[in-house]
Amino acid sequence: MAKPVALVTGVTGQDGSYLSELLLNKGYRVIGMVRRASTENFARIAHIKGDFELRQGDLLDQLSLISLLQEIKPREVYNLAAQSFVPTSWQQPVLTGEFTALGVTRMLEAVRLVDPSIRFYQASSSEMFGKVLETPQKETTPFYPRSPYGVAKVYGHYITVNYRESYNIFAVSGILFNHESPRRGLEFVTRKITDGVARIKLGMMSELRLGNLDAHRDWGFAGDYVEAMWLMLQQPRPEDFVIATGVSHSVRELVAAAFGCVGLDWQQHVVVDQQFIRPAEVDVLVGDATKAQQILGWKPRVSFAQMVEMMVEEDLKRLKQG
Ligand code: NAP
Numbered sequence: 001m002a003k004p005v006a007l008v009t010g011v012t013g014q015d016g017s018y019l020s021e022l023l024l025n026k027g028y029r030v031i032g033m034v035r036r037a038s039t040e041n042f043a044r045i046a047h048i049k050g051d052f053e054l055r056q057g058d059l060l061d062q063l064s065l066i067s068l069l070q071e072i073k074p075r076e077v078y079n080l081a082a083q084s085f086v087p088t089s090w091q092q093p094v095l096t097g098e099f100t101a102l103g104v105t106r107m108l109e110a111v112r113l114v115d116p117s118i119r120f121y122q123a124s125s126s127e128m129f130g131k132v133l134e135t136p137q138k139e140t141t142p143f144y145p146r147s148p149y150g151v152a153k154v155y156g157h158y159i160t161v162n163y164r165e166s167y168n169i170f171a172v173s174g175i176l177f178n179h180e181s182p183r184r185g186l187e188f189v190t191r192k193i194t195d196g197v198a199r200i201k202l203g204m205m206s207e208l209r210l211g212n213l214d215a216h217r218d219w220g221f222a223g224d225y226v227e228a229m230w231l232m233l234q235q236p237r238p239e240d241f242v243i244a245t246g247v248s249h250s251v252r253e254l255v256a257a258a259f260g261c262v263g264l265d266w267q268q269h270v271v272v273d274q275q276f277i278r279p280a281e282v283d284v285l286v287g288d289a290t291k292a293q294q295i296l297g298w299k300p301r302v303s304f305a306q307m308v309e310m311m312v313e314e315d316l317k318r319l320k321q322g
C-alpha cells in the first residue's frame with residue numbers, strides 16, 4: 001500500500017525537525033518544503049535528510065505552493081513556516097505579516113484549489129492571548145495580541161477557521177504555548193540561557209545579558225508538542241486545541257534552574273540589558289489543555305526541570321566538541 005504523504009513547511013525549524021521524525025516513524029512519506037537560500041540551512045534535519053524529500057517552495061509565492069501540492073498530492077499539510085521571532089516582528093512588521101499571516105491564506109488557497117480533501121494544520125500560538133483576558137487560557141479565551149507577530153498569528157488562526165467554515169476543509173489551528181528543546185533557535189530565551197550557562201561553565205563567557213526576568217511562560221518540550229499536531233489531523237472532526245503544560249515559570253526561575261544545573265549562582269553572571277526589553281510585553285501565560293487531554297488523549301511527558309537539564313547538557317556537549 002502507498003504511504004500517506006505529508007507536507008511539512010518550516011521543516012528546517014525546531015518543530016519541523018521533530019515533526020518530520022515523528023511522521024517518518026509513523027510510516028509517512030514526508031516532504032519538507034524549503035525556501036531557496038544561498039547556503040543550506042539543514043542542521044536540524046541532517047540526521048534524517050536521507051529518509052525524506054525536500055522540495056523548494058516559499059510562503060510568499062502562491063504558484064510555488066500550488067505546484068508543490070499538485071506534484072506531491074499530500075494527505076496532510078503541516079504549515080509550520082513563519083517569521084517566528086517576536087522582537088523581529090517590530091523591526092519587520094510587514095514581512096512578518098506576509099509570512100506569518102498572508103502565507104497561511106496562500107497555503108489554504110493552494111489546498112482549496114488543488115484538493116480540498118487535504119487535511120491542514122496551522123501552527124497558531126499562545127502569543128495570540130497576549131495581554132490575557134482570562135487565566136488559564138483555553139480555546140474560548142478571547143485574543144489580545146501584543147506584537148506584530150501575535151497579530152499575524154491571530155489572522156492565521158481566523159483564516160484557518162474561515163476556510164474550514166467556508167469550504168468545509170479539514171483545517172485546524174493548534175494553539176501551542178512555548179515549546180523548547182536543544183534544537184531551539186539561539187535567540188529565544190530558553191536556548192539563549194542554556195547556551196550562555198554552558199559557555200560560562202566552560203570559561204568561554206562571563207556574563208549573560210537578558211531582558212525582562214519577570215515575564216512568565218508555560219514552557220513545554222517540543223518533542224511532546226509535535227505529537228499533538230499529528231493527533232489533531234487524525235480526528236473525525238476538525239477542531240482547534242490549546243497545547244500547554246498548565247505550569248508557568250518566570251524567566252528568573254528559568255535562569256536559576258539552568259545555572260543550578262552546573263552549580264553556578266546566576267546572580268553573579270546575569271545582567272539586565274534594556275536592548276532586550278520589548279515595546280509591549282506578554283507578562284504571564286499559562287494554558288489549559290484539558291480539551292486536548294480529553295479528545296486527543298494528549299499530555300506532556302517532559303517536565304520543565306527535565307527540559308532545562310536536557311538543554312544545558314546538550315549545549316555543554318556541543319560546545320565541548322568545539
Ligand atoms: P522556527 O524554528 O523559527 O522555524 C521557522 C521555519 O519557517 C523555518 O524552517 C524557516 O525556514 C521557515 N520559513 C520562514 N519563512 C518562510 C517562508 N517565507 N517560506 C518558507 N519557509 C519559511 O520556528 P519553530 O519554533 O519551529 O515554530 C514552528 C511554527 O510554530 C512557527 O509557525 C511558529 O510561529 C509556531 N509556534 C512556535 C511556538 C514555539 O514555542 N516554538 C509556539 C507556538 C507557535 P528557514 O530555515 O529558511 O529560515
Ligand code: F7E
Nearest residue numbers: 084086125126127177178187188189190210211212215276
Ligand atoms: O521570549 C523574555 C521575553 O523570545 C520569552 C516564539 O516561539 O513562543 C515564542 O515567543 C520571554 C519574553 O519567546 C530575553 O521578553 C527576557 O517575555 O523565548 P522568547 P516568546 O516571545 O514567548 C511563542 C509561543 C511563539 O509563538 C513564538 O514564535 O522571555 N526575555 N530576556 C527574553 N527573550 C529573549 N528572546 N531574549 C532575552 O534576552
